Amino acid sequence: MGNLCSKNIKKQNLQTDMKQKLVENEHQPTPIQKQEETESVVIVKKVIKPEEPEVKSEVLPEALTQKEIEDYSKRCKFTHDQIKALYEHYKKISASIDDDGVIDNDELNEALGLTQSEFGKRIFKVFDLNGDGVINFEEFLIGLSPFSSTGTLEDKIGFSFKVYDIDGNGGIDKSELTILLKACLSDTFLTQISEDELKQLIDATFEEADIDGNGEIDIDEYTEMVKNHPNILNNLQIDLPFLK
Ligand SMILES: [Ca+2]
Ligand SMILES: [Ca+2]
Ligand SMILES: [Ca+2]
Ligand SMILES: [Ca+2]
Numbered sequence: 627m628g629n630l631c632s633k634n635i636k637k638q639n640l641q642t643d644m645k646q647k648l649v650e651n652e653h654q655p656t657p658i659q660k661q662e663e664t665e666s667v668v669i670v671k672k673v674i675k676p677e678e679p680e681v682k683s684e685v686l687p688e689a690l691t692q693k694e695i696e697d698y699s700k701r702c703k704f705t706h707d708q709i710k711a712l713y714e715h716y717k718k719i720s721a722s723i724d725d726d727g728v729i730d731n732d733e734l735n736e737a738l739g740l741t742q743s744e745f746g747k748r749i750f751k752v753f754d755l756n757g758d759g760v761i762n763f764e765e766f767l768i769g770l771s772p773f774s775s776t777g778t779l780e781d782k783i784g785f786s787f788k789v790y791d792i793d794g795n796g797g798i799d800k801s802e803l804t805i806l807l808k809a810c811l812s813d814t815f816l817t818q819i820s821e822d823e824l825k826q827l828i829d830a831t832f833e834e835a836d837i838d839g840n841g842e843i844d845i846d847e848y849t850e851m852v853k854n855h856p857n858i859l860n861n862l863q864i865d866l867p868f869l870k
Contacts, residue, residue: 683721689713702767703774703781708869709767715868716763728760729753738864744805745789752788773864780849786862787848797842803828 753769
């Protein structure tokens, strides 16, 4: 326990140094906001907009049947009304580029405003449960479930863990974290971060999070890290304003 504590303190110092360094390097003055962003491992906040452009699907049924709604509601965390509202969005998103009744990677990126291809691919893979390269309505509902009003902390942790765990082996290693950080950093103020600084940030993250020191952050270690740094989740979420 003593070891762990001193490890945490050392890590905190490191992170503070790191933040100061980054803030010093950055000329635009909003240090508080920047410090918060720096602390987050992934800097993404996505919103499915309440008003999508009017695209009408020619291939999907106008509305779900009551039976379908009931079946879907057993497999996700949304109410019947929310499922109906999500279906309207699903119809539009699935028809936005190719009106084929399913959502492909480009359509999801567009709906979530994702521009970073690596990150967009990861989010897409987490949604695409059966791995067939497209998202059907059930996958859409299940993928968004962690972000419903009844989604639990564990649900959100599970979602973001899957985004990081690229090879799906149940652990996040340094190379996986590096790939995602790079994908996310390029459209933020951290663009100017050097390779060395990136490496330091990742080493510091691992020093804190990889409690058993096996070189991978497993789901328990990740859960612990999120509890210490709730910002990680604040910044990886999908808002569904039209459901509120
Ligand atoms: Ca489509
Ligand atoms: Ca699929
Ligand atoms: Ca992995
Ligand atoms: Ca570990």
